[in-house]
Amino acid sequence: MRQNLLNEVNVIKGQIIKALSGFYYVKYNDEIYQCRARGNFRKKGINPLVGDFVTFQIENETDGYILSIEERTSxxxxxxxxxxxxxxxxxxxxxxxxxxxxxxxxxxxxxxxxxxxxxxxxxxxxxxxxxxxxxxxxxxxxxxxxxxxxxxxxxxxxxxxxxxxxxxxxxxxxxxxxxxxxxxxxxxxxxxxxxxxxxxxxxxxxxxxxxxxxxxxxxxxxTPGFSSLDLDNIEKVTLKNMFPEFIAIADGCKFRECLHINEPKCAVKSAVEAGEILQTRYDHYLQMMREIESRKVRY
CATH class of the missing domain: 3.40.50.300 (P-loop containing nucleotide triphosphate hydrolases)
Known part of the structure; x- marks a missing residue:
């Protein structure tokens, strides 16, 4: 099967199923090819990820080079x-x-x-x-x-x-x-x-x-385990959108862009006081907000 592909066409599409030590293992049908990424990927700041659908060029029966990465859904x-x-x-x-x-x-x-x-x-x-x-x-x-x-x-x-x-x-x-x-x-x-x-x-x-x-x-x-999380991709004004129970009642806030912290007539704060929103959830929201604000100060 591999030899037939090599004889017929040497550019095909597959999916990266493993990344290890600079190599990307790309699956095409039931075959796995050990590939490296093109040198210009690094220059462009492109990093292939496990799960990516890619176009790759077959060099021999077991190896190849990744030529392009298809648009990601997430x-x-x-x-x-x-x-x-x-x-x-x-x-x-x-x-x-x-x-x-x-x-x-x-x-x-x-x-x-x-x-x-x-x-x-x-x-x-x-x-x-x-x-x-x-x-x-x-x-x-x-x-x-x-x-x-x-x-x-x-x-x-x-x-x-x-x-x-x-x-x-x-x-x-x-x-x-x-x-x-x-x-x-x-x-x-x-x-x-x-x-x-x-x-x-x-x-x-x-x-x-x-x-x-x-x-x-x-x-x-x-995946490798880890014990800490950063919020570098989240902005102060968007953090509230990561809490579904906040989104569900945000229309009840007096201000459209309410951050649910110091604003008067805030539906979220009222729900916390009424026990409808878990106090720890709100406390963690405030804690994460402070972390984001601290990041802005540092940078």
């Missing part, structure tokens, strides 16, 4: 994946500890790229009944504002392959169970699940590159 920088349909934000109930602050930052980051987020909280079995009840209470709020949420003990207990649609990215701290989730979907993946560091309360990074793993409904992206 992309993220951290993790670096293009044409994403949804992001599963994986949080753990314990080890590392569940954090609403971190969850909200993940949600805001995903919303900023106009990608659908899904919330998956793992390690339920490590909590007491009262601790489980507290997390369930929080997740009920996120469900009420439109997010798909799951709170699980054993990822092997039931099938979660329906969560994967198109290119689906797993995002979350190291050690929360991303690799375990993939292993539950694809036992043959045999990904290193790592060991939690009790001293640091976070996992060691067990994934060293970005790779798309095929499933029945699309691809799941196994």
């Amino acid at each position: 992309y993220m920088v951290r993790p670096p994946v293009a044409n994403i349909e949804r992001v599963i934000i994986v949080m753990s109930a314990k080890e590392p500890e569940f954090s609403l602050n971190l969850l909200d930052k993940f949600l805001v980051k995903v919303e900023s790229y106009h990608i659908e987020p899904v919330i998956l909280v793992t390690k339920r079995d490590l909590l007491s009944a009262s601790e489980c009840s507290e997390i369930e209470h929080h997740l009920a709020y996120y469900t009420s504002i439109g997010y798909e949420t799951y709170f699980v003990s054993n990822l092997n207990a039931q099938s979660y392959d329906t969560l994967v649609k198109g290119i689906t990215v797993l995002a979350g701290q190291s050690g929360v169970g991303k690799s375990s989730f993939i292993n539950s979907l694809i036992p043959d993946a045999n990904l290193n699940t790592g060991v939690i560091s009790n001293a640091l309360n976070r996992g060691k990074h067990t994934t060293r590159h970005v790779e798309l793993i095929p499933l029945q409904n699309g691809y799941i992206a196994d």
Whole structure:
């Protein structure tokens, strides 16, 4: 098959399914080609991403050069994946500890790229009944504002392959169970699940590159773990648009461009006071606003 392609035509289209050490592994039909990007990509500031549809030139039976990248429907920088349909934000109930602050930052980051987020909280079995009840209470709020949420003990207990649609990215701290989730979907993946560091309360990074793993409904992206998020692509005036419950009632604010901070007759602040908007969500909004303002001062 490879030799026939080489004889007939040497410029074809495919999709990058893995990036590692400067090489891009491009899938065409059932064949994988190890490709490098053209030198002028770097000059133009173009960086091919896993998930990109590309035109590439076949050099021999196994290698090629990427010539161009098709327009992306979406992309993220951290993790670096293009044409994403949804992001599963994986949080753990314990080890590392569940954090609403971190969850909200993940949600805001995903919303900023106009990608659908899904919330998956793992390690339920490590909590007491009262601790489980507290997390369930929080997740009920996120469900009420439109997010798909799951709170699980054993990822092997039931099938979660329906969560994967198109290119689906797993995002979350190291050690929360991303690799375990993939292993539950694809036992043959045999990904290193790592060991939690009790001293640091976070996992060691067990994934060293970005790779798309095929499933029945699309691809799941196994990506390097990370424990911090920046808001560099979000402006002060647009942050409020990353909170769906703010958008739902913003028409009730006195001022059209209300930032929901100091303005009078603000529908969002009223909803917070009435308990209709989770206080922690609003507090995290203010915290992120301060972070954005601090960034403006620095630069």
